[in-house]
Amino acid sequence: xxxxINFKSGQPIHLQIIDQVKAAAASGALRAGEGLPSVTTxxxxxxxxxxxxxxxxxxxxxxxxxxxxxxxxxxxxxSQTPLRKEGRRKLLMAEIDKTIVQAPQVVQKTLMYSLLxxxxxxxxxxxxxxxxxxxxxxxxxxxxxxxxxxxxxxFAVFMPLRNRVQSFVDRVVFAKRYEFLRTLxxxxxxxxAQPDLDSFMTRVVExxxxxxxxxxxxxxDYSEMLSLVDAHPSLRxxxxxxxxxxxxxxPVISDDEFVAVLKFTRSGPNQLFxxxxxQFLNAVAEQAAIxxxxxxxxxxxQETEYALEIQRGLLPREIPQLPGFSIAGAWQPARTVGxxxxxxxxxxxxxxxxxxxxxSGKGIPAAILMANLQATxxxxxxxxxxxxxxxxxxxxxxxxxxxxxxxxxxxFAILDSAACSLTxxxxxxxxxxxxxxxxxxxxxxAGGTVLGLFADWSYDQATIDLRVGDxxxxxxxxxxxxxxxDGDDYGDDxxxxxxKTHPPAHATGLRxxxxxxxxxxxxxxxxxxxxxxxxxxxxxSDESS
Numbered sequence: 001x002x003x004x005i006n007f008k009s010g011q012p013i014h015l016q017i018i019d020q021v022k023a024a025a026a027s028g029a030l031r032a033g034e035g036l037p038s039v040t041t042x043x044x045x046x047x048x049x050x051x052x053x054x055x056x057x058x059x060x061x062x063x064x065x066x067x068x069x070x071x072x073x074x075x076x077x078x079s080q081t082p083l084r085k086e087g088r089r090k091l092l093m094a095e096i097d098k099t100i101v102q103a104p105q106v107v108q109k110t111l112m113y114s115l116l117x118x119x120x121x122x123x124x125x126x127x128x129x130x131x132x133x134x135x136x137x138x139x140x141x142x143x144x145x146x147x148x149x150x151x152x153x154x155f156a157v158f159m160p161l162r163n164r165v166q167s168f169v170d171r172v173v174f175a176k177r178y179e180f181l182r183t184l185x186x187x188x189x190x191x192x193a194q195p196d197l198d199s200f201m202t203r204v205v206e207x208x209x210x211x212x213x214x215x216x217x218x219x220x221d222y223s224e225m226l227s228l229v230d231a232h233p234s235l236r237x238x239x240x241x242x243x244x245x246x247x248x249x250x251p252v253i254s255d256d257e258f259v260a261v262l263k264f265t266r267s268g269p270n271q272l273f274x275x276x277x278x279q280f281l282n283a284v285a286e287q288a289a290i291x292x293x294x295x296x297x298x299x300x301x302q303e304t305e306y307a308l309e310i311q312r313g314l315l316p317r318e319i320p321q322l323p324g325f326s327i328a329g330a331w332q333p334a335r336t337v338g339x340x341x342x343x344x345x346x347x348x349x350x351x352x353x354x355x356x357x358x359x360s361g362k363g364i365p366a367a368i369l370m371a372n373l374q375a376t377x378x379x380x381x382x383x384x385x386x387x388x389x390x391x392x393x394x395x396x397x398x399x400x401x402x403x404x405x406x407x408x409x410x411x412f413a414i415l416d417s418a419a420c421s422l423t424x425x426x427x428x429x430x431x432x433x434x435x436x437x438x439x440x441x442x443x444x445x446a447g448g449t450v451l452g453l454f455a456d457w458s459y460d461q462a463t464i465d466l467r468v469g470d471x472x473x474x475x476x477x478x479x480x481x482x483x484x485x486d487g488d489d490y491g492d493d494x495x496x497x498x499x500k501t502h503p504p505a506h507a508t509g510l511r512x513x514x515x516x517x518x519x520x521x522x523x524x525x526x527x528x529x530x531x532x533x534x535x536x537x538x539x540x541s542d543e544s545s
Contacts (some may be wrong), residue, residue: 005046013048017056025065027075035064038073040405051253051289089414128331171349180280182417183211187287196294201260201288208284212277214266225258235261242277248278250285308333314374319344320415322352324538328507332514332530340476340529341374347383347414354413356478358429360406373398375410387412387425388461391447395427399455408451411474415535425461428476429452433492435499437469437478468538469504473514478530482522490521507534
């Protein structure tokens with residue numbers, strides 16, 4: 001069984017699915033006991049909202065056409081299996097309602113439409129033939145072939161006029177349907193025009209009420225929605241209008257959560273609701289659910305962009321330099337806000353602090369924790385504070401405030417131009433790589449465990465003498481774990497090879513070479529933030545990068 005959605009038909013998506021499942025069951029394309037695709041799978045295949053699929057399945061189950069077994073899925077019910085008593089009662093009442101209330105209206109409209117269409121066809125044919133006869137009698141055209149061609153031309157000439165008249169007839173006979181379609185198109189436009197969900201819902205109430213010639217209210221207060229659901233439990237599963245004391249209640253559900261409940265009440269002598277009313281309200285609820293999801297995504301995107309700007313602002317705008325050294329940094333964010341952090345700041349005239357860290361997790365929580373880490377490091381970093389002591393202080397502060405399961409990998413190093421040395425402590429971070437002029441490579445891993453797990457952890461530190469031509473790379477795992485289309489990691493070996501082969505020039509050139517090589521390797525598709533600090537000893541320049 002293949003399900004297809006016609007997005008131009010104007011019919012609600014869930015009703016299209018219901019009709020196609022019914023047809024497949026009737027034709028034998030879907031057999032008793034055969035499973036239907038899951039809600040998630042079918043929504044992905046058809047590229048529609050999950051709520052529409054869930055609504056269709058719920059109504060099919062209420063009709064007694066399918067059975068849904070938790071944990072196993074939905075299956076076509078055997079025609080021999082008796083329906084539940086409640087389901088049979090609902091089906092019977094629905095059929096009676098259609099037959100007694102709606103059928104006369106449908107028949108009346110159909111007869112009127114057929115009569116008007118027939119009259120239009122007769123008028124159109126008479127007009128064409130009349131003009132054709134007039135042309136022949138006046139002698140404008142002669143010969144049978146020319147006469148036939150002239151008649152065909154007349155049919156084509158008058159066809160646009162006929163189509164316009166037919167369209168007018170359609171709008172007159174099915175004025176309600178046209179009004180509903182026009183209103184739905186306007187509601188779709190409001191999803192883009194309105195700045196927030198509150199404004200959009202206000203417009204929905206106004207436009208839906210005008211189209212239905214009744215009162216449409218929207219309930220968004222959570223406690224009020226719970227009261228309605230408690231009073232009308234079918235709101236949880238029906239995904240369809242629910243009668244309630246002369247009103248219709250329609251749930252608006254986005255990502256399996258109640259967003260709102262639409263309440264339609266019609267005053268005056270005609271208080272009956274027909275099938276077109278229900279279908280229209282369903283469609284309005286679907287549009288409201290889609291809008292709620294879009295506004296949520298829009299808000300999250302705005303918050304992420306704002307957090308990204310804040311995160312960029314926490315990185316050093318200008319990297320300070322020391323005589324005889326050059327230092328450069330790079331930060332390549334992935335698709336979302338992350339927790340990568342680096343910093344370079346002077347402790348005194350002869351010492352510079354080099355910091356790089358990676359907060360576990362993604363998104364805004366990681367960015368907030370990164371901001372707290374930066375403030376804590378700046379508070380404890382002094383010329384006399386050794387890297388291991390700073391790590392212990394920062395770890396204690398972080399461990400007392402970080403949430404369970406979170407941690408931070410961290411490297412703090414002091415570059416001393418007077419002693420030409422690097423003293424560092426590594427708290428569970430990717431070991432920085434130091435490549436000597438002779439091609440030998442050192443991995444700087446001395447320190448201890450990650451920050452935030454054990455408040456009383458004691459850290460070690462190490463001091464490395466630096467020599468002319470040494471190249472240092474401090475990086476996060478977003479560099480070495482960048483993957484190519486084949487799924488291979490960039491790895492330490494490729495990074496070491498660049499450090500070995502790159503001439504001991506300025507650190508900026510080394511940084512650009514590494515980042516360009518990594519970007520080419522992963523086709524510029526970074527799965528994680530890629531952060532890098534490079535240092536070159538005696539580059540012959542102390543310019544800022």
